[in-house]
Amino acid sequence: MSLLKYESQQREPLVDGDKNYHQITEDIIGPIEAKPTRLWYIGFWISVALLLFGVYSVYREVVYGVGQWNLNKTIGWGWDITNFVWWVGIGHAGTLISAILLLFRQGWRTGVNRAAEAMTIFAVMCAGQFPIWHMGRVWMAFFVLPYPNTRGPLWVNFNSPLLWDVFAISTYFTVSLLFWYSGLLPDFATVRDRAKTKFRKMMYGVAAFGWTGSTKHWQRHESLSLVLAGLSTPLVLSVHTIVSFDFATSVIPGWHTTIFPPYFVAGAIFSGFAMVQTLLIVVRKVMNLQDYITMGHIEAMNKVIVLTGSIVGCAYLTELFIGAYYSQNIYEMYVFQENRANPFTPYGWSYWLMMFCNVVSPQLFWSRKLRRNIWVTFFMSIIVNIGMWYERFVIIVTSVYRDFLPSSWSTYYSPSIWEIGFYLGTFGLFFTCFFLFAKYFPVIAVAEIKSILKTSGENYKAKMTDIEKKDADRFYQEDVAHAH
């Protein structure tokens, strides 16, 4: 068995500063044990207020019906489904970081995976709200589940993409939650074992499930993480593929296209990474974790943003080429040439806003200087999130606001205050959860950071100069093939 102790100095350290194992515990668990700051309280209560406004907006929708929203004859899916797709997409970055980057053995994932997975879970929780409340008679929501009933039994339609969505989203949520929590067990045990107050000992004692750190348990834990990563990788690709099927399998011009699955998945990862940047840039500053979420981490994520942003751009242009010209289908061509690309039609502006935010602006990140600039990154992450919201809006609204019957063309759809309130409410839910997470959970995977410290920690890397001077044979004998 080899124990690789050496990592090239060309690679940036993943943990800055003079750290040892105990210092890592102090840095990451410390904020949990301290009293929340004033800033935390302000942020938390603003989130709760937003959440309550959302609850009231949903209450109105349940009592008075979907008529509380400005949906109309042709636009049956407006803000509601736009927000659903947007939130599901946000979630994808967390799984990409925790699963796909684990399979690719990317060391930098250790600094950001915990927070990104939390973001995934909260984002999927928010996403789930939209189709559920969109049903109108929400008390019948359980009809989407295939259970023996007195109506026949009449089953759900397993051939329908909307039902695939039910399975995809609920599986995605469950698997993400299990993956996240199994990773949290050892870190909860760390909090438990250093807890000073009785209450904390009890709570984290329950949360840690009696984790001891036994070698056999770690061996199983590693195996579990690897297989869950292997399962989550196709899962995350399948989830947004299935979401795109909601559109692609219909025969609406603008939706009926086979390019959607890869295009949606790339877009999802793109928007998800933007949200991770927004959150982590704030978290690392407020919780003083710059040594663990370094400029190197931020740069790595910006590279993913420019890659996925360019894939999305490529997809937009392909779609435009096919839809507006190559299909030679007059309905398809009308959607692209008039409803979307023509800036003088009612929603033309949203198409060009989307193009600017998602295709043009991420190209800034080809510059290393801008990739490593905190303010540019933060600003860009917001721009990308706005752009990706407009992508879904463009797909949904511009495809349906002018249907096959011109007499029913609606001139303009703008959301009602309760539609907006519902969206704001999900922001409230998301940030309420995230604030609680940041206060009571280890926001960085403590055990995983410890496992990369001796190869990727700044102070350890500094000692590798001597190793680099050795000739290859001695290097292999002493530092790579460590025979135990």
Added chain:
Amino acid sequence: MAGGVKKFVVGSFDDEAVLFPAVKNVRKQGYKIHDVYTPFPVHGLDHAMGLRETSLHTAGFIYAITGTCTALGFITWIFTKDWPLNIGGKPYFALPAWIPITFELTVLFSAVGMVLTFCYLCNLAPFVKKHHFHPRATDDLFVMAIECTDKTDDSAVQNFLQNAGAKEVNVQIAETGWWIGRYDKEQKLYKDEQGY
């Protein structure tokens, strides 16, 4: 369940590079390592201790196959026998349309089954309590517990561990299994152990 009370010599190391040769020497001497507790997964330690590979992934595969069969069997029964739906005259057995749900259930069964199996094998659950040989085993120490039999001379083992590079060595009488309990309550049996 409680596994019985046994006597252990416990050595705590602060560097995994010292731990590895120590594990090797302890085994060479013929002492029985009860377990080594580490704050993070130390790669290769399981092999050094002579533990066999885990079969958890095999269990995961079996759960996955169960999920696939459940989904395919259930949908096939519903759409061909129980309530066939005529959708534009298309075949009742519409396999391509069932792939998404079959895939999702495969993943779901496998993930849920594996996590439950993992918790079962490692005795992990809320309100489960176990004996911890050192509270810093989840922080920065690598804690080796050597099981003593009637014939073991524990002072010899203690000396041996000290020479192997252990920073702290002590003898503990401990419960080996798990029981239902809370971590804010004192461990009644082992009040005198060090580090608590």
